[in-house]
Amino acid sequence: MAIDPRDFYTPKVLDAQLTGMIKTREPNTYSARLRIPMGILTADALEDVAAVARAHGRGEVYLTARMGIEIPGVQTEDFPALREDLAARGVALAGCGPRMRSTTACKGTVCPHGNLDVFELAWRIDQAHNDAAVLPHKFKVGVAGCASSCSKPQTNDVGFVGVSEPELDPGACVNCGICAEACHLAALRMEQGLPAIDPDLCVSCGDCTKACPVQALAPRRTGLDLYAGGRWGREKQVGMRLGAFLSEDEAVGAVGRIKAWYVAEGRTKERLGQTMLRLGPRACQEAALEGVPRGKWVELTAEAEERFRGFR
Ligand code: SF4
Numbered sequence: 288m289a290i291d292p293r294d295f296y297t298p299k300v301l302d303a304q305l306t307g308m309i310k311t312r313e314p315n316t317y318s319a320r321l322r323i324p325m326g327i328l329t330a331d332a333l334e335d336v337a338a339v340a341r342a343h344g345r346g347e348v349y350l351t352a353r354m355g356i357e358i359p360g361v362q363t364e365d366f367p368a369l370r371e372d373l374a375a376r377g378v379a380l381a382g383c384g385p386r387m388r389s390t391t392a393c394k395g396t397v398c399p400h401g402n403l404d405v406f407e408l409a410w411r412i413d414q415a416h417n418d419a420a421v422l423p424h425k426f427k428v429g430v431a432g433c434a435s436s437c438s439k440p441q442t443n444d445v446g447f448v449g450v451s452e453p454e455l456d457p458g459a460c461v462n463c464g465i466c467a468e469a470c471h472l473a474a475l476r477m478e479q480g481l482p483a484i485d486p487d488l489c490v491s492c493g494d495c496t497k498a499c500p501v502q503a504l505a506p507r508r509t510g511l512d513l514y515a516g517g518r519w520g521r522e523k524q525v526g527m528r529l530g531a532f533l534s535e536d537e538a539v540g541a542v543g544r545i546k547a548w549y550v551a552e553g554r555t556k557e558r559l560g561q562t563m564l565r566l567g568p569r570a571c572q573e574a575a576l577e578g579v580p581r582g583k584w585v586e587l588t589a590e591a592e593e594r595f596r597g598f599r
Pocket residue numbers: 393394395396398399400401402431432433434435436437438
C-alpha cells in the first residue's frame with residue numbers, strides 16, 4: 288500500500304525509517320540506506336549494490352557523509368522486493384531513526400600515521416553493539432587511528448582516537464633532528480642535540496617515533512582516547528575526552544556501558560551529549576569506565592566541562 292506524501296513523519300513513515308528506508312521529497316519515494324560498517328565493500332558487493340539500484344531504484348547511488356550508500360528512488364510498493372533482493376545478496380539495510388548507526392573509521396589500518404588496526408576495532412565495536420534496539424535518539428560511534436582525527440570521532444556520540452606516547456632513549460639518539468621536523472605542533476624541539484617534548488603541546492600522535500630512523504624515540508605506551516557526547520546537527524557539540532590510553536577490549540566494553548547508561552538515563556529525542564549536559568559528564572564517565580584502572584580516567588576539569596557545555 289502506498290504511503291501518502293502528506294503523511295510525512297507519521298508513524299507509518301517512522302516505521303519505514305526504522306527499517307532503513309529514508310523518506311525523500313518525492314511523493315511515495317524513499318532512499319534505501321545500506322549497512323556498510325567502516326565504508327568497506329568488496330568489489331563483488333559493490334556490483335550487487337549496483338544491480339539492486341538498477342532493479343529497485345533509478346540506477347544511481349548516493350555516498351553518505353557516514354561512509355554509507357543509499358539507493359534513491361525506491362517506491363513504497365517495491366519495499367518487499369527490495370528487501371528480498373538485498374537479503375539474497377547478503378546486503379543489509381542500515382539502522383535509521385533512534386538507533387545505533389554503522390560504525391565509521393578512518394583508514395588508519397593502512398595509513399602510515401595510524402596507531403592501531405582501525406578497521407578491526409571498528410568492526411569489533413559494530414559487531415558487539417550495533418543491534419536493532421530503539422534508543423532515545425540516534426547513536427553514532429567513530430574511530431580514528433591518530434590525533435589527525437580524519438573520521439571526526441569527536442563529533443560522534445562515542446569516539447576513539449589512537450594515541451602513542453613517545454619516550455626517548457638518549458643513548459641511541461644520533462641527533463639528526465628528523466623527529467622535530469616530523470612534529471606538526473612544534474611540541475618537540477631539539478635542545479643541546481636531543482629532542483625535548485613539551486607535554487602541554489604533545490597530542491601523542493606518534494609521528495616522531497615513526498620518523499626516527501634508529502628507534503631512539505619509541506612508544507612508551509599506545510592505546511585509545513575515549514570521547515563522548517559529540518554531535519553534529521542543529522546544535523553542535525565536540526565530544527568530551529573521558530578516558531586515555533584504553534586497550535581495545537576496554538574500548539569495546541566502554542561503548543556497551545555508555546549505550547546502556549544512555550538507554551537508562553536518556554530522554555526521548557535526547558542525544559548522549561544532552562544527557563551528559565543534564566546529568567553531568569562525570570556520571571557518563573563513571574558508567575563508561577567502570578572496571579578500567581583509575582590511571583586511565585581523564586580528570587574532568589571545570590575548564591574542560593565549560594568547553595563541552597559552551598560549544599553549540
Ligand atoms: S586519522 Fe590519522 S591514521 Fe586515520 S587516516 Fe587520518 S592521518 Fe591516517
